[in-house]
Amino acid sequence: DVKVTQSSRYLVKRTGEKVFLECVQDMDHENMFWYRQDPGLGLRLIYFSYDVKMKEKGDIPEGYSVSREKKERFSLILESASTNQTSMYLCASRSDRGPNQPQHFGDGTRLSIL
Amino acid sequence: DQQVKQNSPSLSVQEGRISILNCDYTNSMFDYFLWYKKYPAEGPTFLISISSIKDKNEDGRFTVFLNKSAKHLSLHIVPSQPGDSAVYFCAASEGAGGFKTIFGAGTRLFVKA
Numbered sequence A: 001d002v003k004v005t006q007s008s009r010y011l012v013k014r015t016g017e018k019v020f021l022e023c024v025q026d027m028d029h030e031n032m033f034w035y036r037q038d039p040g041l042g043l044r045l046i047y048f049s050y051d052v053k054m055k056e057k058g059d060i061p062e063g064y065s066v067s068r069e070k071k072e073r074f075s076l077i078l079e080s081a082s083t084n085q086t087s088m089y090l091c092a093s094r095s096d097r098g099p100n101q102p103q104h105f106g107d108g109t110r111l112s113i114l
Numbered sequence B: 001d002q003q004v005k006q007n008s009p010s011l012s013v014q015e016g017r018i019s020i021l022n023c024d025y026t027n028s029m030f031d032y033f034l035w036y037k038k039y040p041a042e043g044p045t046f047l048i049s050i051s052s053i054k055d056k057n058e059d060g061r062f063t064v065f066l067n068k069s070a071k072h073l074s075l076h077i078v079p080s081q082p083g084d085s086a087v088y089f090c091a092a093s094e095g096a097g098g099f100k101t102i103f104g105a106g107t108r109l110f111v112k113a
Helices: none
Strands: A004-006 A010-013 A019-025 A031-038 A042-051 A056-057 A064-071 A071-076 A085-093 A109-112 B010-014 B021-027 B032-038 B045-051 B056-059 B061-065 B072-077 B086-093 B107-110
Touching: A010 A019, A010 A042, A010 B045, A019 A031, A019 A042, A019 A109, A031 A064, A042 A064, A042 A071, A042 B086, A064 B107, A071 A085, A085 B056, B010 B021, B021 B032, B021 B107, B032 B061, B045 B072, B045 B107, B056 B107, B072 B086
Parallel strands: A010 A109, B010 B107
Antiparallel strands: A004 A019, A019 A071, A031 A042, A031 A085, A042 A056, A064 A071, A085 A109, B021 B072, B032 B045, B032 B086, B056 B061, B061 B072, B086 B107
């Protein structure tokens, strides 16, 4: 079974702090994704990566950056946290072996910015 | 502007009956559609998918129907079970790579015993 592990289930940070959310997958997947989930808005794509050191902006990249130094790890960085970044953050990975592979999600990190 | 819409925030169904969850989309370039299921405190898990070249895909109690002319898809669960109570997300992507998957807001299904 694919395992996507997010380092924290709950995180509380202060406005202006630099925040790191970590995600690790164990299935050697090429593609990794970061989403945020907000009530009434579903999952919105922040960034994705299709290979080590490669990254692409999603639909809402403002205020975020990412890092993928190793294939299994994809980090989301909030450069200067703001209260409107309080949300549930979900990481996902996906194989490139065959078209239309589904994404596999971690259990999420609920981030509160005070 | 949401490209994938799930207009029903919640749905309540009696155990053993059919659950029908609906999803509408606006982008005619979408060619692959997926349903994910999410329990509280867990990440979404893939449930079933359908390509735009088909109009129906079935997997056990779950069937997805696609009506391209209406830009509408639906998920049927028959028979519904209490363990099906969860939030269901409809999602759509464009092209074989499909990196940018667009998700709906979700429908919370309650199956009453």
